[in-house]
Amino acid sequence: AQKITQTQPGMFVQEKEAVTLDCTYDTSDPSYGLFWYKQPSSGEMIFLIYQGSYDQQNATEGRYSLNFQKARKSANLVISASQLGDSAMYFCAMRVANQGGKLIFGQGTELSVKP
Amino acid sequence: DTGVSQDPRHKITKRGQNVTFRCDPISEHNRLYWYRQTLGQGPEFLTYFQNEAQLEKSRLLSDRFSAERPKGSFSTLEIQRTEQGDSAMYLCASTPLADGELFFGEGSRLTVL
Numbered sequence: 001a002q003k004i005t006q007t008q009p010g011m012f013v014q015e016k017e018a019v020t021l022d023c024t025y026d027t028s029d030p031s032y033g034l035f036w037y038k039q040p041s042s043g044e045m046i047f048l049i050y051q052g053s054y055d056q057q058n059a060t061e062g063r064y065s066l067n068f069q070k071a072r073k074s075a076n077l078v079i080s081a082s083q084l085g086d087s088a089m090y091f092c093a094m095r096v097a098n099q100g101g102k103l104i105f106g107q108g109t110e111l112s113v114k115p
Numbered sequence: 116d117t118g119v120s121q122d123p124r125h126k127i128t129k130r131g132q133n134v135t136f137r138c139d140p141i142s143e144h145n146r147l148y149w150y151r152q153t154l155g156q157g158p159e160f161l162t163y164f165q166n167e168a169q170l171e172k173s174r175l176l177s178d179r180f181s182a183e184r185p186k187g188s189f190s191t192l193e194i195q196r197t198e199q200g201d202s203a204m205y206l207c208a209s210t211p212l213a214d215g216e217l218f219f220g221e222g223s224r225l226t227v228l
Contacts (some may be wrong), residue, residue, distance in 0.1 A: 017223060024159030033214065036211075045158070045219035091157050100171050101146060101213045 002027045004092050004097075004106035012112050013082045021077040021109045023092030024041070031097035036066065039089040039108070048090075051075060083115045090097040117141060119220035121207050128197055128224045135193045136223040140209030147190050148217060149182055150206040151175065158206055164190060197227045 003026040013019035025034065032057045036048040051059045059066040067076040079086055089110050093103040120139040128134050139145050145166050150158035161180070162172045166187035176182075179197075184190040194201055204224050208217040 006155075006157075037219075043206075043222040043224070045206065045217075047216050047218070050216065077213070091159075095214070097214075100163055101210065101215075101217075102148060102160045102163055102171070103158075103217060104160070107155070107157050 002029075002094060002096055002104050002105055004094050006092055006106035006109050008109045009107075010110045010112070012114060013079075015084060015113055015115050016081055018078060018080045019082055019111065021079070021090050021092075021111065022090045023075045024079065025073050025075060025092070025094050025108060027094065027096055029096045029098075034066070034068070035093040035095070035103060036064070036075075036077045037091045037105075038086075038095060039091060041088070045091070049077070078113075084113050084115060087111060087113045119207055119209055119218055121205075121220040121223045123223060124221065125224045125226075127228065129228050130197060130199060132197055133193065133195045134197055134225060135191055136205050136207075136225075138190045138192070138207030138209075138220060140189070140207070140213075141218055142212045143189065144209035144218070146210045146213065147184060148208045148210075149190070149192050150208065152204040152206055152222070153202075161192075194225075196226075199227045201225060202227045 005024045030051045034051045038046045049061045065078045089108045092106045148163040149161040152158040164184040179195045182192045204222040206222045208219045
């Protein structure tokens with residue numbers, strides 16, 4: 001069965017510092033994709049970054065990078081130079097090939113950025 | 116604004132009443148997904164459509180739940196005989212491709228008293 005695990009219910013980071021949000025996944029399918037979404041208090045899920053299982057390089061999008069360790073089945077999100085606006089819930093999600101494109105989400109990590 | 120639109124944003128109802136949520140996806144996105152998110156949890160998949168065809172339903176979608184996408188554009192999610200356990204945020208997402216990024220709406224928050 002496919003599963004996403006986020007073991008950090010809450011994280012604090014000082015403004016301008018970097019923070020790593022943990023995500024581990026479980027699937028036996030060799031073809032899958034990993035996503036990170038941000039959910040502010042407004043409720044909308046905002047796409048941040050994507051990593052395919054066959055991608056050789058770690059994905060980066062601006063201040064976001066994904067530390068993909070395939071053998072460990074981990075896909076941690078690194079946010080550099082944290083900003084107050086980064087305070088939100090962060091969800092890791094997985095999509096397995098040939099499963100209709102649906103995403104399986106973890107339980108999320110609440111990030112609070114302190115000034 | 117051409118993003119995914121959901122209506123209503125908030126709904127308070129009494130137990131036993133029926134409620135309906137509407138989702139307008141991004142134009143020409145042929146895949147549409149419904150998710151449910153309870154407090155402190157990640158979204159859980161409910162069902163999805165490819166154009167007007169409902170291709171998969173989660174076991175979470177009990178017989179009190181029904182979803183439609185009659186013309187392959189907007190979709191509705193109806194909950195009959197609501198229960199307090201139905202209180203949640205109902206999220207809609209769309210994508211133009213099977214392996215594309217999902218674009219989410221802001222959700223419809225249901226409170227059942």
